[in-house]
Amino acid sequence: MLAGVDGIIRKRGTAIGYVTVEIRGGLGNQLFQYATGFAIAARHRVPLRLDLRQVVGDGPMRFCLDELGIHCETADARHYALPPKTAGSSFKKRKRAAKDWLRHKLGTSPKRVEDAGSIFTPSALTTAPPLYLKGYWQSERYFDSHADALRARLQLPLPASPSLIQRIDDPSTVAVSMHVRRGDYVGQARFPCCPPEYYRRAAGEIARRVSRRPVFFIFSDDLDWADRNLQLDYDRVLVDEAGTHRNYEDMALMSRCEAHVIANSSFSWWGAWLNPDPDKIVYAPTEWFGGVATRELAILPASWSEI
Known part of the structure; x- marks a missing residue:
């Protein structure tokens, strides 16, 4: 029996979530973000969604991937992760962290995973979906196991x-x-x-x-x-x-x-x-x-x- 829970599908008690990746920067950065999201979603066999809020408009940092024939579902508010709480007492921060953890476990909110600035972040590969990936993800190590599939998808027009x-x-x-x-x-x-x-x-x-x-x-x-x-x-x-x-x-x-x-x-x-x-x-x-x-x-x- 299948039952929908805020966009998460549950089968036999196991949540089949999703991976959302924030897209930002120019073409090269967008490719790193897409490749990492693609590989992690494939690893967990879940859908990939793109958060395009940082690449709206027609400027130099516009969304480029659609011009390459890359089409993914666009994320909406249900698929965004709240930013970490930095203000307030230590108790309030711990309470916020506990709520975020519970929402992630229930499948009603993705867990936010940020890269470490060109330093490999292995937790991105092992954390169970639903996930929200924020960062630039500038390392082949996130997607080298899916290199052939990515190169097949990324057939850039000459x-x-x-x-x-x-x-x-x-x-x-x-x-x-x-x-x-x-x-x-x-x-x-x-x-x-x-x-x-x-x-x-x-x-x-x-x-x-x-x-x-x-x-x-x-x-x-x-x-x-x-x-x-x-x-x-x-x-x-x-x-x-x-x-x-x-x-x-x-x-x-x-x-x-x-x-x-x-x-x-x-x-x-x-x-x-x-x-x-x-x-x-x-x-x-x-x-x-x-x-x-x-x-x-x-x-x-x-x-x-x-x-």
């Missing part, structure tokens, strides 16, 4: 640039994506821009490791700066100089390359990750956030290299 695609696919060369993130990073201590020396060293390492002539396809939100400052000793192509590509089209082009030089950016992280070749070469900067070494975070897959 731009209408047949000559560019032909150059990337040229079997006589090795196409290398190189992402130069500047824009909102310039002048920010929190997100340092990767210096030209990083790109030159990574280009040299890739050229040393591959057997065919490398061609570097440079993607950037400041192609003029990249053109002036990245004079490489190898062939290079400045991608989308006219600004005609959508962001997910550039990401699709990145994923089509054989090797990758990423910035400290979730955008180029995904451009490299969506390349399904297990033997691909990926270089990342040794500093991801200002004053935070990349190796201190859980953001890089084990097979990727720092330089």
